[in-house]
């Protein structure tokens with residue numbers, strides 16, 4: 001069977017993927033979430049003409065010639081307006097954020113005054129009408145569209161929604177990813193492995209990639225290489241309402257690689273299995289009702305590279321997020337051999353030198369080697385059948401950190 005090209009695989013996996021239902025969350029829990037509906041202002045801000053400075057509310061005509069001495073008839077702190085009216089030759093002591101008193105048409109800042117005993121103030125600088133006044137509705141008015149649907153709620157958006165008097169916000173439900181590791185040889189970190197055992201690592205990196213695009217993760221642990229054990233965890237994932245189920249390992253063709261059989265027996269409609277990619281050739285994808293099932297290869301680097309390439313854009317879409325892979329043009333730091341039929345994702349160190357971005361691949365690219373994956377900050381993307389390339393030749397890279 002011909003191997004499916006990476007772009008076709010991605011297209012098939014993303015087909016029909018869009019944001020799920022909305023839910024209402026309190027503002028304090030809304031940071032980083034995606035708006036499911038537009039947000040309009042429930043009030044006007046400021047709700048009145050307000051002083052922008054600490055000083056005195058006066059008639060501009062009274063301070064056209066300075067120094068000018070005015071009678072201070074009262075005070076207006078933020079939150080409590082001066083109830084009376086400012087007549088000519090009068091001033092009201094005012095503080096930032098307080099409503100402008102009736103009659104006054106400008107603010108003299110405190111620094112341009114001298115306070116006198118006996119309830120008068122001497123103004124030492126002239127000021128035009130309308131200075132230091134924030135007009136009613138300067139920021140927004142009731143009914144204004146403040147935040148578009150799909151906006152990620154960052155600091156500004158959250159404070160704006162709060163200012164507009166929204167205690168809760170409608171956000172897209174986080175997609176739920178269930179992760180199932182498989183393999184008799186696997187033990188969780190912190191265990192004492194026997195001589196033939198290793199520590200399960202893939203779930204943690206896959207979960208981190210999923211969470212980086214706003215997904216919720218349900219780690220269902222490790223199933224031994226027995227069909228019933230894997231089936232039981234698939235059922236638990238479905239019952240938990242997983243939008244995506246990821247299995248780790250068992251995707252290949254060995255006698256102990258059961259994922260294909262288990263998924264099929266559980267009713268998954270297989271879409272593709274085996275793609276023209278390195279690492280990640282045994283990648284499997286199918287659908288079980290609305291749940292997408294991805295069989296990731298067990299080799300640690302394959303599982304993480306596939307997560308960057310497939311899982312991340314899928315979960316981003318299901319969560320209503322815009323995701324663009326961080327792709328750049330660079331130059332090779334060392335020569336590379338001709339490629340075969342699989343699109344290659346080669347761990348590399350990308351650095352910015354005076355001539356541009358230079359990507360230097362690690363010499364050994366075995367897909368079990370997590371250390372080189374962790375030291376790499378980019379993957380050089382080599383097209384199928386790319387010819388040998390000299391150092392300095394242009395290349396395309398996907399930044400992974």
Ligand SMILES: Nc1nc2c(c(=O)[nH]1)N[C@H]1C(S)=C(S)[C@@H](COP(=O)(O)OP(=O)(O)OC[C@H]3O[C@@H](n4cnc5c(N)ncnc54)[C@H](O)[C@@H]3O)O[C@H]1N2
Pocket residue numbers: 181182183185186198199200201202203248249250251252253254257279280281282296297298299300302367
């Ligand atoms: N005859 C063939 N053999 C293999 C092929 C092939 O096309 N024909 N493909 C190879 C490729 S490429 C990959 S990738 C691996 C992936 O196979 P599986 O998905 O079946 O993975 P396993 O055999 O279960 O495990 C591979 C390797 O990774 C370790 N592993 C598994 N899960 C975890 C985990 N959660 N954390 C850490 N390490 C894990 C496992 O112990 C194995 O060492 O197949 C090749 N073989």
Ligand code: MOO
Pocket residue numbers: 277278279280281282297299301302367
């Ligand atoms: O996907 Mo496998 O990791 O090519 O080795």
